Amino acid sequence: MRIVLEKREARSKTVTVLVPIISFVVSLMLGSIVLGLSGANPLSTYGFMFKGAFGTWIDFTETLVKAIPLLLTGLGVALAFKLRFWNIGAEGQFIWGAIGTSWVMVFWNFLPLPLLLPIGLVMGMVAGAMWAGIPAILKANWGVDETLTTLMLNYVAILFAEYLYYGPWRDPDGFGFPGTKRFPQEGWLPRFAGRAHYGLFLALAIAILLWFLLSKTRWGFEIKMIGKNQKAARCLGVSIEKSIVVTLLISGALAGLAGATEVAGISHRLQKGIDMGYGYTAIIIAWMAQLNPLACILVSILMAGLLVGGDQLQMMVGLPSSMGLVIQGLLLFPLLAGSVFTEYRLKIVRKVEA
């Protein structure tokens, strides 16, 4: 008697929905082992995390503050992953978005003040798109491995930002603080509750738009086609090279917009600490959401909750805030292990045929 995997006739819809939910529960259970081993009570720790992230309206607005960049970068990553282009450079594209917006806000003094915000955000998107464009062109034209180029460029981006806020862009009146001058108030992205800003609605609108484009248009169909079967796509006359570059420019622009809204809505300057790791969490979000833009909304709020809850742990019980990262990291394992059951089922074979 042995257990084998047997291919299902069609992808199971129920399993597709169930797997992420079960994965979340399993990763909490695995996380409790880590907590237990390091001498903390898992149940009360999770209670603190949940209360910290969703307990009061103010806590929830903080969760939304983190959900905005997570949703935007998550959408960008999901879009690239649909093409099977492994863009793990959302972090760098995010940072370039922040740089682009800050450039407009701090140095484009000639602009009429009401134009600062729109032009600033667009410049952030352009900068993010540019940073994603480099690996996209390398991949499309010469097949250069994108996982490495996108990842390496993250380090280059953060070091470049560091150079700017420690060097030529540093606020001369900032007493040596590593950051630019504060943006003019007219350029700030308005807030609607606590620190939560209108970037949230922008991100939600983009998620819906992206879902529509991917599921209802020819462009979306082509992307899915290329992701599933490059040869077939080529036979149908799809230009794979062009699709890679165009899609990645959009992917980078979304991550760039995340960086743009972060500086325009939250910090109001480019400063040390801009590399918050949202671009890496975005990978988990995209995969948890099974690359579906609408599902990304829910998942990014959940992930933001984990991060905010983790920060609260540090303040309330003195546990390292990276516990949030540990649980996030754990999330993908049951998800990856479980995904096989969307296309396969377990079958017990009593006798091995000769």
Next chain:
Amino acid sequence: MQLITTLLAVTLSAGTSLLYATIGEIYTERSGILNLGVEGMMMMGALSAFAVSFYTGSLFLSLIVAMLVGGSLALLHAFLSISMRANQVVSGLSITLFGTGLASYLGQRLGPESNGFNLAGMTASNFQKIQIPFLGDIPILAAFFNQDVLTYMLFLIVPLSWYFMYRTKHGLSLRSVGENPRTASAMGISVAKVRYLYTVIGGMLVGLGGAHLTLAYTPGWSENVTGGRGWIVIALVIFAGWNPSRAVFGAVLFGGINAIQFRLQAAGTMIPASFLNMAPYVVTVVVLALMTIIGKKKKGKYSSPSALGNAFSIEDK
């Protein structure tokens, strides 16, 4: 002359962790499994080695634990990508995300109470440089013979790995599993078993690479101790054309960049530190692009194992 010897010595020391991890990843990829979890495994290897050395003072035990930790994370990757047929890119990425997150958490939790449970800033016993008599006194050559035990071990591991892969029966079956699993399977080799084995061995070597960082190269624990080395390793495997002896050149090149960085920073140049620190990452992108473009023209010599990254099952048609 003295300067060249010093630079070369630092280069070899900086390249040691890279070379361990690169050879480890070559074993893994030769079997057809792509493990992008190197950064995470290295981080966990670095943390666990330091923690064990801090509490027990035994360097030998530290290395064993670092290997076990690296090997276990690799085993997880093997289970997901071989048994559960998960996407290898995403599985490897999740090993990296989990490994770096867990190392950061444990680093702030495993330390002594007097230091706020933090391991950063603590000192533990570490590997000292051992000068080989006579050879260690010859100019230039001295750089090779004023190293720590882990670096000396590489003098054996590199040629043995090459010999194993290209001159033994086991090496042949390893390569055939990565090149053509169907044929290998028909010849009676258990593809899954070989892949599990070399993924775990690869992870153990990566763990050792991590241990060298915290116990020899820059003794002590800090959260960004690997600083993307795990990713540079993935690139070094490609530069080496999946050949353990050629991996030496890549490791020396990147070790050299580190050494020059140190030197320039110490000398206080006009170049801002940020740009100096960018060098390894920019060089990786440029060399990778060049290698890929050149590799296309000279097919064969530098190409990857054909089945790299693909799940395999006899039942598949």
